Amino acid sequence: MAPNVPPAPCRAEIDLDAVEHNARVLVDAAQGARVMAVVKADAYGHGAVAVSLAALRGGADALGVTTIAEALELREAGITAEILAWIYLPSDDVRAALEADVDLAVPSPAHLDTVIQAARRTGLRARVTPKIDTGLARSGITPEDWPEVLTRLVAAEAGGLIEVTGLMAHFAHADDPGNPVIDQQVARLHEAVEQARAAGLACPVNHHANSAATLTRPDDGFEMVRPGIALYGLDPVGDLDVDLRPVMSFTADILMIKRLSAGQGVSYGHTWHAPHDTTVALISAGYADGVWRILSGQIDVEIGGVRYPNVGRVCMDQFVVDLGPTPDPTIRAGDTAVLFGDGTNGGPTAAEWADKLGTIHYEVVTAVRGRARRHVLGRHAGGDKGSAK
Numbered sequence: 404m405a406p407n408v409p410p411a412p413c414r415a416e417i418d419l420d421a422v423e424h425n426a427r428v429l430v431d432a433a434q435g436a437r438v439m440a441v442v443k444a445d446a447y448g449h450g451a452v453a454v455s456l457a458a459l460r461g462g463a464d465a466l467g468v469t470t471i472a473e474a475l476e477l478r479e480a481g482i483t484a485e486i487l488a489w490i491y492l493p494s495d496d497v498r499a500a501l502e503a504d505v506d507l508a509v510p511s512p513a514h515l516d517t518v519i520q521a522a523r524r525t526g527l528r529a530r531v532t533p534k535i536d537t538g539l540a541r542s543g544i545t546p547e548d549w550p551e552v553l554t555r556l557v558a559a560e561a562g563g564l565i566e567v568t569g570l571m572a573h574f575a576h577a578d579d580p581g582n583p584v585i586d587q588q589v590a591r592l593h594e595a596v597e598q599a600r601a602a603g604l605a606c607p608v609n610h611h612a613n614s615a616a617t618l619t620r621p622d623d624g625f626e627m628v629r630p631g632i633a634l635y636g637l638d639p640v641g642d643l644d645v646d647l648r649p650v651m652s653f654t655a656d657i658l659m660i661k662r663l664s665a666g667q668g669v670s671y672g673h674t675w676h677a678p679h680d681t682t683v684a685l686i687s688a689g690y691a692d693g694v695w696r697i698l699s700g701q702i703d704v705e706i707g708g709v710r711y712p713n714v715g716r717v718c719m720d721q722f723v724v725d726l727g728p729t730p731d732p733t734i735r736a737g738d739t740a741v742l743f744g745d746g747t748n749g750g751p752t753a754a755e756w757a758d759k760l761g762t763i764h765y766e767v768v769t770a771v772r773g774r775a776r777r778h779v780l781g782r783h784a785g786g787d788k789g790s791a792k
């Protein structure tokens with residue numbers, strides 16, 4: 404960036420030490436199963452390269468992404484760990500994945516055609532993870548297609564075109580640990596693994612568990628787990644007794660502070676009027692940066708260990724908080740407000756925003772955008788600095 408350009412007025416601060424800590428917690432919870440850290444969608448908005456390195460330092464064995472482009476970004480950053488990508492079209496040219504030693508999921512017969520064709524054209528053996536639909540009914544090989552796909556997998560492996568690393572599947576109800584569908588899905592994947600092994604595939608590393616299942620179902624008997632959200636320090640179930648540390652803090656600068664007289668309406672539409680003379684602070688983030696307008700009047704920010712409520716509508720670029728009639732005189736323009744973070748000091752969290760929005764914290768952290776720039780913190784942040792989005 405050109406010199407003398409002021410820094411971004413709002414930030415996603417990423418605590419890499421927390422990622423490393425959470426990875427260790429997940430390795431422990433996996434009870435000997437390997438851990439594939441899921442860093443799809445730019446590591447849930449946290450920055451894929453820096454998070455991947457931190458997760459590997461914390462003991463993760465492999466990385467999971469959606470697209471081949473995401474996998475290649477990690478390879479270009481010099482990451483040599485095993486990487487699995489699970490979203491591409493049957494019409495895509497996947498040779499780049501094979502050339503970069505990226506494993507590919509195979510969620511349908513047409514995807515198998517694509518991978519086999521790429522193996523033929525490159526002369527490289529593709530590492531594939533057939534994705535079984537055990538009940539989510541999203542992607543995955545259906546029970547109807549499975550016998551034929553299995554036959555073709557056996558032939559392609561025997562022909563040296565592919566190596567089947569294992570089977571994978573994804574849960575529908577993992578965040579509801581008592582749900583009986585979880586057991587059904589586990590049983591279906593075990594059955595598919597048995598069928599594959601009986602047909603001659605070794606299937607050494609099979610996996611079903613996301614974060615919720617990793618933390619609540621350590622006894623599923625598969626060789627790897629595939630946690631995402633817990634790596635970012637967010638509890639996938641909501642009431643787990645696990646030492647996860649939230650990784651992202653969404654912070655913004657105080658642009659100015661001003662006195663208001665009783666009765667003054669604030670922000671568009673004057674949806675809030677000062678009930679008495681008061682002082683407000685203007686916060687430099689808005690809905691373009693991931694502060695949902697629908698949260699107007701419902702969120703607090705934390706400044707210096709104290710929570711202050713948003714008043715009036717959240718705008719595209721800024722919103723107002725009420726500091727009260729006798730504000731802390733040490734609060735100044737340029738100070739930092741925490742919109743959500745790790746909850747220490749009683750501050751707001753992404754989970755709190757999610758509850759108010761009627762959504763999940765996954766959506767809150769992945770929605771930080773716009774002018775928000777990433778600031779990477781932690782013992783190993785140095786090498787990753789400047790990885791602003």
Ligand SMILES: *Cc1c(COP(=O)(O)O)cnc(C)c1O
Pocket residue numbers: 441443489573612613614615629630631632633639
């Ligand atoms: C996103 C994703 C995960 C990780 O899920 P979390 O709930 O974030 O742990 C695992 N597997 C697949 C296939 C996914 O798409």
